[in-house]
Every structure is written in C-alpha cells, then in structure tokens.
Amino acid sequence: MDSTEELFREDANQWTCEANVLAFEEDGGLILDRTVAYPVGGGQAGDAGVIHADGVSWRFGDTRKSKQHPGAILHVIEGAAPLPGTRVIVEIDADRRQCHRRFHTATHLLCALLPYPVNGCSITQSYARLDFHTDEAFDKDALNAGLAHWVAAARPVRHRWISEAELDANPSLVRSMSVQPPRGLGRVRVIDIDGVDLQPCGGTHVNNTADIGAVLVTKIEKKAAKTRRVVLGFAAPDVT
Structure with a gap:
C-alpha cells in the first residue's frame, strides 16, 4: 500500500x-x-x-x-x-489544531529557557507539559517572564530539512531522551525559531512566536529525583 x-x-x-x-x-x-x-x-x-x-x-x-x-x-x-x-x-478541527500549534511552539521556548534534556512530553488542546532531566529547582515567575519575552519578541518560526549526516554531526540538537528523530529517510525535519531554538521535531507549530499568545506555566512538579515537570496552560482572557 x-x-x-x-x-x-x-x-x-x-x-x-x-x-x-x-x-x-x-x-x-x-x-x-x-x-x-x-x-x-x-x-x-x-x-x-x-x-x-x-x-x-x-x-x-x-x-x-x-x-x-x-x-x-x-x-x-x-x-x-x-x-x-x-x-x-x-x-x-481548526481550533484544536491551533491549540496544539501554540502549545507545541511554547514548549520549544521552554527548551530554550531550560537547557536540560527532555524525558517526557505531552501536548493536548487544553495543556502541555515537558519533563526535564535535572534536579535543579525552577522559578515559575522567571519562566513566565521568559515566555512572555519571547512571545513579545515575535520571532519567526520555520521548518527545514537536514540530512541524517548533519544531525549526526550535531548530536546536541536532539533534546529529547524519550523520542528520537525517525531514521532511514535520509533527512530529518527541524524547527528553527529564529535566534531562540533549533531542534528536530515533526509536530505542528505557529508561524511566529507572537502567535503563541498568552501562555503561562501553571505548575512545576518534582516527579522524581532527576525529573522536574513543567505544565503550560493558556492565560484566561482579560474580560475587564
């Protein structure tokens, strides 16, 4: 087939x-x-x-x-x-897709703010989470300030393809410990957020960090001795 x-x-x-x-x-x-x-x-x-x-x-x-x-x-x-x-x-469902795109791109911003390997990920319509392999404590306010900064910076988000040989020559591009880029196709798709983050990824993303909108770290959890979980949610709209 x-x-x-x-x-x-x-x-x-x-x-x-x-x-x-x-x-x-x-x-x-x-x-x-x-x-x-x-x-x-x-x-x-x-x-x-x-x-x-x-x-x-x-x-x-x-x-x-x-x-x-x-x-x-x-x-x-x-x-x-x-x-x-x-x-x-x-x-x-365009609304569902847009939520996935916004959250997925926001997780890339988190990776830029937290330089640790990722050992778990979930992106849904209502929340996203990343699990980082570290025993360091995270500051929620600092992370929210960092997310807001990169959203306001309106950085372009693009995808491109690199060869498997290029990836092998730059192993630090792979941030995930749990999901590895697919092999055997000769090329690997990478997401490039201008001046912020570059890593292999097959998901859907917004075109510009400004399109992420108001997103916040809602929870930080210690899941294990070497695992810190960060959960993202959308900020409630201002109705005043």
Missing part, C-alpha cells in the same frame, strides 16, 4: 484538502492517499475533524499512524467507511 502524503509537514496552516480513499482497517480507521491531519506522535495529540464525500460526512475523533501499513495514516471514523477510490474532502 502507498504511504499517506503528509501535507501538515510542509504547511500547518492548511485545514482542508482533497484525497482518495485507499483502504479501511477494521480495528483502526480510514487510510487516505494524502491528509492535512496530524497523527498522534512525539507527544502531540492527533488531529480530529470531518471527512466529506457526496453529501455524506464521517467524523474522526483521532488520527494515528497505522501499525499494519507503515507510512499510512489512520483517520478513526464513526460509522461505515467510504469505499476505496472514493474522492473525499478532509477538514480538521
């Missing part, structure tokens, strides 16, 4: 696309030849949305990578699946 073309890797601003149905996994979901929907991975939750075809709609509550067909992406739909060859339109 052909792989699913991952449109979200090149353009996280794209909410919809046309695609062809390739197959359906009875215990998994619908496989398309291309999609804008990000599959759960690297700590980031998968996209949700709706698939339309010929006046019929199927809602998918999750997107994930197929274990049966490497390179294929599953859209976990409700109800009977459209037949292979059906032309469909994929439309993701």
Whole structure:
C-alpha cells in the first residue's frame, strides 16, 4: 500500500484538502492517499475533524499512524467507511489544531529557557507539559517572564530539512531522551525559531512566536529525583 502524503509537514496552516480513499482497517480507521491531519506522535495529540464525500460526512475523533501499513495514516471514523477510490474532502478541527500549534511552539521556548534534556512530553488542546532531566529547582515567575519575552519578541518560526549526516554531526540538537528523530529517510525535519531554538521535531507549530499568545506555566512538579515537570496552560482572557 502507498504511504499517506503528509501535507501538515510542509504547511500547518492548511485545514482542508482533497484525497482518495485507499483502504479501511477494521480495528483502526480510514487510510487516505494524502491528509492535512496530524497523527498522534512525539507527544502531540492527533488531529480530529470531518471527512466529506457526496453529501455524506464521517467524523474522526483521532488520527494515528497505522501499525499494519507503515507510512499510512489512520483517520478513526464513526460509522461505515467510504469505499476505496472514493474522492473525499478532509477538514480538521481548526481550533484544536491551533491549540496544539501554540502549545507545541511554547514548549520549544521552554527548551530554550531550560537547557536540560527532555524525558517526557505531552501536548493536548487544553495543556502541555515537558519533563526535564535535572534536579535543579525552577522559578515559575522567571519562566513566565521568559515566555512572555519571547512571545513579545515575535520571532519567526520555520521548518527545514537536514540530512541524517548533519544531525549526526550535531548530536546536541536532539533534546529529547524519550523520542528520537525517525531514521532511514535520509533527512530529518527541524524547527528553527529564529535566534531562540533549533531542534528536530515533526509536530505542528505557529508561524511566529507572537502567535503563541498568552501562555503561562501553571505548575512545576518534582516527579522524581532527576525529573522536574513543567505544565503550560493558556492565560484566561482579560474580560475587564
């Protein structure tokens, strides 16, 4: 089976696309030849949305990578699946995607503020967390000030591809202890926040740090002798 073309890797601003149905996994979901929907991975939750075809709609509550067909992406739909060859339109939940993008980019700012290896990550619509491998104490106020500084600095956020050889020559680019960049493709995707952070990452991000908006460290926890957890949330809107 052909792989699913991952449109979200090149353009996280794209909410919809046309695609062809390739197959359906009875215990998994619908496989398309291309999609804008990000599959759960690297700590980031998968996209949700709706698939339309010929006046019929199927809602998918999750997107994930197929274990049966490497390179294929599953859209976990409700109800009977459209037949292979059906032309469909994929439309993701834009609000959910934007939350993921804002939180994911904010975690990169945290990595710039806290120069420790990362040994855990979770990015959802309502919060994000990073676990840092250190026994150092963190200052919540200082972290919030640092986040606010980089958001206000409005630094461009771009992605590019480097060769595996380039990554091997710069092993310090890899910050995560728990999730390693995929190998075997010959190239690795990196996220470059101008003058702030550069590291391999396959997730979706905003175009500029200003697009993160008001985000705050809501909790700092000591999870183990060498693990400090930082939890992020969105600041409540000012209603005054």
